[in-house]
Amino acid sequence: MIFFVTGTDTGIGKTLATAVLAKGFSLLGKKVITQKPIQTGADYPEDLTLHRKLTGMSLDSPELLKLTSPYVFKFPAAPELAARLENQEIDLLQIKKCTEELDRRYDVVLVEGAGGLYVPITRKETILDLISLLMCPVFLVSAARLGTINHTLLSIQALKQKGIFIAGLIYNLYFSGDDVISRESLEDIKRLGEIEHVLLMPKVEGEIPEDLALSAKKFLEDIFKPKFPELLS
Template sequence: MIFFVTGTDTGIGKTYATALLAKGFSLLGKKVITQKPVQTGADYPEDLNLHRKLAGMSADPPELLKLTSPYIFKFPAAPELAARLENQKVDILHLKKCAEELEKRFEVVLLEGAGGLYVPITREETFLDFISLLMCPVFLVSAARLGTINHTLLSINALKQRGIYIAGLIYNLYFSEDDIISRESLEDIKRLGEIEHVLIMPRIEDSIPQELALSAKEFLGNVLKFPGFCSLNSK
């Protein structure tokens, strides 16, 4: 099964959330892999390596790395611009093939996007278009801070308008400066966005604490048992 991890913005904690989800799926006994379809602002698979470190996974051998990190561009920008500056272009059909090949080898494939839903991958296509092509469930990462209600609900509505199933919300407490705003904002998001499953993600340092990993396991167990997901998975 392929899942996509997107966020309401760049720098929102998608990499940490992806690693946490990978750890949770592993504790459920799933054979799991993560993928970073397009890495920008680096000359090596920076985010993918962080997934491996945090989740306690082995580094990918070169033949697997071709699938888990298909494109890497040095300029820290949206994939379309970063690719264009190197006289290249991202092929989303190639990205789709890489994800599907990983799905043949693993029970769960977690794809981490770059930025938010409307970040351009090519001149014509955004990450939302890529998710629509895959038609896979999405985990949305949101920041516990002032303004998050608007940003999160806009992302939720954009996904729903495309008929994309939202598996759950990862609510990142790293940005929290006021407990009341963080708590009440989340309640508004759950109510107005009709979100059933939420995983609270505190600040993560060099590794994922065992208690947090167990919370991720419970969260994912509930996601997989939810009627909406079961109906989607049976199609």
């Protein structure tokens, strides 16, 4: 099954969240792979490499990288601009083809996006269009900081307008500067966005700690056991 990990902004913690979810699914006995279809601002798939480091997984072979990281661009910008500066154009259907091939090989594919929902991939298409093309459930990552209510609710609204199932919210406590703001903002997001399942994600250094991996496992069980028990079987 394919899942997309998106965020309310760039630098919000999607890479860590993707790795944490991978650990959670692994604890459920699933064969998991992560994918970063578009990497910008790098000479190699940095985020994918970080997934492997955080989860303790081995690096991808060159053959597998063609599927897990089909597009890598050097310029640190939105995918459309980064690709254009290298005289290239990103093909959403090619990404879909790579993701579906991974889906045939693994139980769970976690696709990490680039930036937020309206980041352009081509002149006409955005990250939201890629999610719509894949038509897969989404995990939304947001930051525990001032301003998060507006950013998160707008992202939730955009996903719901496209008929996309929001599996859960990953609330990144790394950004928390005030416990009251963090706590009350999350309550507002849950109430106004009608979000039931939330994973609190603390700051992580090195590999993902066992307690966070276990929290991710329970988070996934709480989401899927009532509605999609076959995913956990």
